[in-house]
Amino acid sequence: MNRLISRLALALLACTAGAAAALDAVPRAVEVDRIVAVVNNEPITATQLRASLERAIRRLAQQGTELPPREALERQMLERLILERAQLQRARELGLQVDEGMLERAIGRVADNNRMTLEALRNALDKDGIPWRRFRDEIRTELLLQRLREREVDSRIVVTEAEVDNFIATNPDAFSGREYRLAHILLRAPEGASPAQLDALLARARQIQRRLEEGEDFAAVAASVSDAPDAMNGGELGWRSRDRLPAIFAEALETLRPGEVSPILRSAAGVHLVKLLEVRGGELGADSVQQTRVSHILIRTSEVLSDAEAESRLKGLRERIVLGNADFAELAKAHSADPSAAKGGELGWIYPGDTVPEFERAMNALAPGEISEPIRSPFGWHLIKVHERRQQDVSDERKRAMARAALRQRKAEDAFEDWIRQLRDSTYVEYRLDRS
Known part of the structure; x- marks a missing residue:
């Protein structure tokens, strides 16, 4: 995203009462927006840095995070903008683009995930002082960076059957249902780091470790x-x-309890410190997962059927079902655009990960017998009904598929860190933040 519009700010002129009359006759000075860094041949301005920094500060404050010194946060944000700019430049070199249809669908998903209409989302952003155009630009950037990652990293990941065998053998509790909430600190090592550079990185990590031991907020x-x-x-x-x-x-x-921080960890990307925040679940056996038997009614949008109309139609159907005036299965047969309509919308027993995230989140929030409000997914608008849940042993075939997906994600994250490091090392950056 090229947000390179230079903004002009009126310079504040210090003046005495005696000089006021003279200043009235002199044009006011104008200061051109200062450049704080140049990434290859593109500038990052002080205005861009300041705006991003203020958003980060608001986000940290909303999370209840103790704010670090502003100068440290400013340098961190500048590095984020540099890395983002380098990725966007690479995306342009490859001819990657995000069309309007893709952008509108992504914005629709943001609204759905926040249980809002598009109009309500715009109103909420306006209340927070976020212009709609800036919001669209930021979503477009996120999509473009995701497309870049998919092309440069994810599409090149290969998982072998031998790796799947080894994963299952060495991770007997991998699918036990237990989940962990973690936070981490990464100090990235440069490509081909020398022993001296690695020693310096470890020394920094030990300093950070001491700060955490002394009680600083992770x-x-x-x-x-x-x-x-x-x-x-x-x-x-x-x-x-x-x-x-x-x-x-x-x-x-394996050695951490909630609230504890790991020793310094080494990886190809650099050095890490990991904090275990919370643990949940884990009541399932290693070979057992929760399945949900679910039905749905799908209404797809089109040029002649808007999102608002599709949502309104499903609200009407839901009201009829809740009031007892209609049967879910019969309405699914009459109105659903999904192939499951012939079976009354029945999808059968669903494993975790079988559906898109928007559908799965709404499904998991329902009690057996409950019907969702209309929710939006990339396929359209849904009403979801949960019939029952059960614990089910995972078949060998299913376990291998889950292991393959887990390995792919692990490999992709490691590969992405390596790719980012190489991109950053090959990018020319001129810092001007400290220049007066």
Whole structure:
């Protein structure tokens, strides 16, 4: 995203009462927006840095994170903007683009995930002082960076059957249902780092470790020093099952209790510190997962049927079902655009990960017998009905598929870190932040 529009700011002229009359006759001075860094041949301006920094500060404050010193946060944000600019330049070189249809669908998913209409989303953004155009630009950038990652990294990941065999043999509890919420700090090593550079990196990690031992807030330290993309979120990775974590993090969990920080960990990307925040689940056996038997009614949008109309239509159907005036299965047969309509919308028993995230989140929030409000997914609008749940042993074939997916994610994350490091090392950057 090229947000290179230079903004002009009126310079504040210090004046005395005696000079006021003279100043009235002199044109006011104008200061051109200062450049704080040049990435290859593109500038990053002080206005861009300041705007991004203020957003990060608001986000950290909303999370309740203790704010690090502003200067440290400013340098961290500048590094984020440099890395983003380098990726966008690479995307342009490859001819990658995000069309309007893709952008609108992504914005629709943001609204759905927040249980809002598009109009309500716009109103909420306006209340927070976020212009709609800037929001669209940021979503477009996220999509473009995701397309870049898919092309340069994810599409090249290969998982062998031997790796699947080894994963299942060495991770007997990988699919136990237990999930972990982690945060981490990464100090990235340069490509082909020398022993002296690695020693310096370890020395920095030990300093950070001492700060944490002395009681500094992990999230605040991560925001001020970590080189990971999630640094500005306090280094949080969110909830993940063990098999969805990088192998080095999964191994560290064996000795950690909630609230504890790992020793310094070494990887090809650099050095890490990991904090275990919370643990949940784990009541299932290693070979057992929860399945949900579910039905749905799908209404697809089109040129003649808008999102608002599709949502309104499903609300009407839901009201009829809840009031007892209609049967879910009969309405599915009459109205659903999904192939399951012939079976009354029945999808059968669903494993975790079988459906798109929007559908799965809504499904998991329902009690047996309950019907969702209309929810939107990439396929259209749904009403979801959960019939029952059960614990089911995982077949060997299913277990191998889950192991393959876990390995692919692990490999992709490691490969992405390596790719980012190479991209950053090959990017020319001129820093001007400290220049007066």
